[in-house]
Amino acid sequence: MVLQKRLDYSFYGYHVPTKRRATRSAKRRATFQRRLEDNQMCAFDLLATIADNLLQEKQNPTISSDRSSEKDRDGFSKVECQDANKPFKTELSDEASCDRKCQHEFVREGCPDANKPFKAELSDEGSSDRKCFSNISSQLYNQNCCLKELLQHEIDGHSCIASIVTSSSCSEKIVAERLVDGKGHNGVENLASKVELGSSGCLESSGCKLDGDVSKVKDGKVGKVPIDTGTGMCCFEDPLDEKPPALISSCGNAKMSGYDDSKPQSSLSKGCDNVLVDSRDDDENFSGYAHPSTKINSFKQITCIDDRKIKKTLDSKYHKVSQESKHDILSNSVLDGNLKSVYSSRKNYYKSQRSQMCIPFKKRKLFNCSSSDTNSNGYIRSDDTCYSPKNDTNQSVSCSSSDHGTSSLGHSALRSRDSHVKLRIKSFRVPELFIEIPETATVGSLKRTVMEAVTAVLGGGLRVGVILHGKKVRDDSKTLLQTGISHDNHLDALGFALEPNCSQNRSSACATTDSLCVPGADMHQPLIGYPSSRAAIHQRIQGFSNMLAEHQATGLGNLVESDHDSAPSPINTSGEKNLTDSKELITVPEMGMEALAVLPVHQKSKRTEIAPRRIRRPFSVAEVEALVQAVEKLGTGRWRDVKLHAFDNAKHRTYVDLKDKWKTLVHTARISPQQRRGEPVPQELLDRVLTAHAYWSQQQTKQQLKHHSTKPCLLL
DNA sequence: GTTAGGG
DNA sequence: CCCTAAC
Numbered sequence: 185m186v187l188q189k190r191l192d193y194s195f196y197g198y199h200v201p202t203k204r205r206a207t208r209s210a211k212r213r214a215t216f217q218r219r220l221e222d223n224q225m226c227a228f229d230l231l232a233t234i235a236d237n238l239l240q241e242k243q244n245p246t247i248s249s250d251r252s253s254e255k256d257r258d259g260f261s262k263v264e265c266q267d268a269n270k271p272f273k274t275e276l277s278d279e280a281s282c283d284r285k286c287q288h289e290f291v292r293e294g295c296p297d298a299n300k301p302f303k304a305e306l307s308d309e310g311s312s313d314r315k316c317f318s319n320i321s322s323q324l325y326n327q328n329c330c331l332k333e334l335l336q337h338e339i340d341g342h343s344c345i346a347s348i349v350t351s352s353s354c355s356e357k358i359v360a361e362r363l364v365d366g367k368g369h370n371g372v373e374n375l376a377s378k379v380e381l382g383s384s385g386c387l388e389s390s391g392c393k394l395d396g397d398v399s400k401v402k403d404g405k406v407g408k409v410p411i412d413t414g415t416g417m418c419c420f421e422d423p424l425d426e427k428p429p430a431l432i433s434s435c436g437n438a439k440m441s442g443y444d445d446s447k448p449q450s451s452l453s454k455g456c457d458n459v460l461v462d463s464r465d466d467d468e469n470f471s472g473y474a475h476p477s478t479k480i481n482s483f484k485q486i487t488c489i490d491d492r493k494i495k496k497t498l499d500s501k502y503h504k505v506s507q508e509s510k511h512d513i514l515s516n517s518v519l520d521g522n523l524k525s526v527y528s529s530r531k532n533y534y535k536s537q538r539s540q541m542c543i544p545f546k547k548r549k550l551f552n553c554s555s556s557d558t559n560s561n562g563y564i565r566s567d568d569t570c571y572s573p574k575n576d577t578n579q580s581v582s583c584s585s586s587d588h589g590t591s592s593l594g595h596s597a598l599r600s601r602d603s604h605v606k607l608r609i610k611s612f613r614v615p616e617l618f619i620e621i622p623e624t625a626t627v628g629s630l631k632r633t634v635m636e637a638v639t640a641v642l643g644g645g646l647r648v649g650v651i652l653h654g655k656k657v658r659d660d661s662k663t664l665l666q667t668g669i670s671h672d673n674h675l676d677a678l679g680f681a682l683e684p685n686c687s688q689n690r691s692s693a694c695a696t697t698d699s700l701c702v703p704g705a706d707m708h709q710p711l712i713g714y715p716s717s718r719a720a721i722h723q724r725i726q727g728f729s730n731m732l733a734e735h736q737a738t739g740l741g742n743l744v745e746s747d748h749d750s751a752p753s754p755i756n757t758s759g760e761k762n763l764t765d766s767k768e769l770i771t772v773p774e775m776g777m778e779a780l781a782v783l784p785v786h787q788k789s790k791r792t793e794i795a796p797r798r799i800r801r802p803f804s805v806a807e808v809e810a811l812v813q814a815v816e817k818l819g820t821g822r823w824r825d826v827k828l829h830a831f832d833n834a835k836h837r838t839y840v841d842l843k844d845k846w847k848t849l850v851h852t853a854r855i856s857p858q859q860r861r862g863e864p865v866p867q868e869l870l871d872r873v874l875t876a877h878a879y880w881s882q883q884q885t886k887q888q889l890k891h892h893s894t895k896p897c898l899l900l
Numbered sequence: 901g902t903t904a905g906g907g
Numbered sequence: 908c909c910c911t912a913a914c
Contacts, residue, residue, distance in 0.1 A: 798908065824902060839902075844908070847905085907910075 605664055609680055622804045625863065651679040801836060803845050808865050811842055811849070812872050819880040820846060849873045 619633050650657040650669075654677070657667055664670055669678055803811070814830035823839035823846075831837040852860055853870035 800908070821903070823904095840904095841908075843903075843905095901914100903914080904912085905910100906912100907908100 603670065605669055607678070607680075622806060622863070624805060629863065648680055653677040798836075802862060805863065805865060805869070807831075807834075807837070808845070808849065808869055811845060812869050812876065815846060815880070816872065816876045819883065820877065821880070821884065846873075846877075850877050853877075 619630075619637055621630055621633050625633075650667075652668055657669075659667075810830040811826065814826040818825050818829060823843040826842050827837065827839035831842060849865070849870070850873055852865060853874045857864075857867075
């Protein structure tokens with residue numbers, strides 16, 4: 185059965201391994217960092233920049249005072265989660281002198297475990313920090329391309345809002361959270377972000393509840409005025425599908441502080457813009473959202489799904505896969521920014537070597553979310569004070585469509601009483617993702633699959649685009665006032681978009697910054713068609729939704745847990761339900777790999793010359809079955825025929841691939857089940873593999889010996 | 901262009 | 908999956 189879903193998801197974060205990866209990775213990283221430093225700016229930076237700009241105009245005394253206290257602690261602005269509801273909030277604030285330094289600290293609240301607030305702090309200090317950002321941005325960039333590709337294909341143009349936040353629950357982990365806005369806009373280009381003007385406190389995340397379960401979502405607003413939730417919901421809705429909005433995640437509030445480099449200010453932060461990201465996750469809803477893909481829009485090949493063909497809709501070059509290697513992937517992407525980097529971990533992956541990489545981001549200490557915390561208080565206060573009482577109503581306007589449509593974000597702008605322009609970015613849109621997973625896959629693997637997809641997207645590299653009145657604002661040097669983004673003006677026309685950061689490499693896929701990266705055509709093709717009893721579930725995730733509801737609090741949640749290698753996530757306090765999944769995952773560490781989502785990505789990295797390594801596309805059980813069947817019939821050594829016979833429609837499967845797969849199948853069948861990794865292949869199939877292999881080997885031998893072959897063809 | 905096999 | 912030798 186094919187389920188096509190659109191999910192809004194929030195990405196809780198990346199878990200960044202603390203340890204260093206293999207040398208290879210390290211090398212790549214170094215290289216990559218170099219590349220990125222020039223022009224890569226991570227989303228955070230961008231957001232911070234935006235905030236800074238906004239803040240430049242004026243300074244909010246109240247906030248500054250608050251901030252100062254906060255800052256004093258560790259010199260970082262802090263973000264605090266205040267909403268038990270888990271709204272995710274980001275606050276951008278303008279900070280003093282440091283140029284271009286962005287220190288972000290994210291705190292995640294609402295975690296089951298109050299003691300373990302989820303907090304991450306990003307700092308961009310010094311060159312090293314900067315590199316980290318660069319890396320991030322590059323990732324974002326890459327993914328963004330993918331997103332664009334997707335979007336292009338999708339008419340519905342759903343965008344997901346992603347707030348990318350890096351936070352680490354534990355000192356070493358980086359968590360990125362991405363919110364996706366399921367709200368679709370027509371046309372890719374019409375991905376508009378919403379801007380709301382309001383005086384309401386920043387803290388609210390209530391609006392974020394996208395999933396239908398409103399009851400669950402509470403109004404997280406800390407501020408005086410509740411932010412309208414309706415808007416948030418709208419954002420996630422898919423206009424075309426009418427489907428229930430994808431999951432929304434609200435994991436907590438994170439605030440992101442940006443420092444204004446342009447302004448020589450007192451050390452204290454002056455302004456506070458709040459960017460709120462609401463995220464919520466709800467596993468329960470997740471399944472509910474699954475629905476047959478009605479929305480075909482641009483994907484023509486969706487029809488194939490019915491055939492139960494295993495299709496990986498997205499043919500991305502960069503595809504991040506195994507949960508196991510999740511870290512690796514992340515790191516790789518960060519480091520390299522190109523496909524190969526993704527696979528650099530391959531060896532490790534296969535070998536089950538799980539090494540942890542250095543975290544590109546700096547980790548900051550964790551703080552308690554407790555309200556008592558001065559930091560949090562400061563923010564809270566600032567929120568209250570910052571918003572001008574005038575704006576009681578939130579105006580949400582969808583504005584511009586970004587060229588890049590890849591992502592749109594809804595955001596609300598709030599005017600502060602002073603000249604500060606407050607923006608509340610409710611979410612960023614991310615293009616839909618297609619995921620195919622066998623029906624036999626576990627929920628855990630599904631989760632991981634989605635996680636992988638999300639991870640891949642996040643790793644692509646994004647930048648923020650500012651759209652005003654439908655036009656992109658390209659001149660970064662202009663002040664907000666000059667641009668027209670001031671508190672005196674209507675901010676309803678202001679929009680933000682996540683754009684691929686094409687500066688890195690613009691290959692054909694990403695033509696210009698404005699153009700979307702288009703996934704390879706093959707991406708649409710059905711993987712393979714064969715009469716397999718096994719159905720695959722296609723999921724189309726247009727937005728990211730929190731698949732892991734319980735993980736909100738925990739950030740990566742079980743994904744992380746599942747990762748043996750990964751450092752244990754302290755944060756994880758997730759509920760038992762997920763634990764089950766986690767166990768499963770643990771038991772079969774790589775199981776998720778099979779079902780992996782294919783992300784379109786792409787971007788040819790800088791190396792145009794060198795063809796990027798193909799994405800890893802684990803064979804599904806259905807494919808294996810088809811392969812076995814074909815080999816039984818045709819025998820080994822006739823891979824071209826096998827390909828034509830059983831995988832003719834799967835253009836991404838070459839006969840070499842089939843041959844290799846057979847090789848691995850034979851190997852797999854010979855080893856103990858405990859040693860097997862990845863999605864388990866039914867023993868029955870493995871038995872057939874051995875039988876067929878033995879048979880054909882025998883035949884081959886006979887022929888050689890006899891020189892004369894009598895081929896009794898049929899098999900079993 | 902296919903196979904086979906090592907990496 | 909990649910690469911390459913061999914056919």
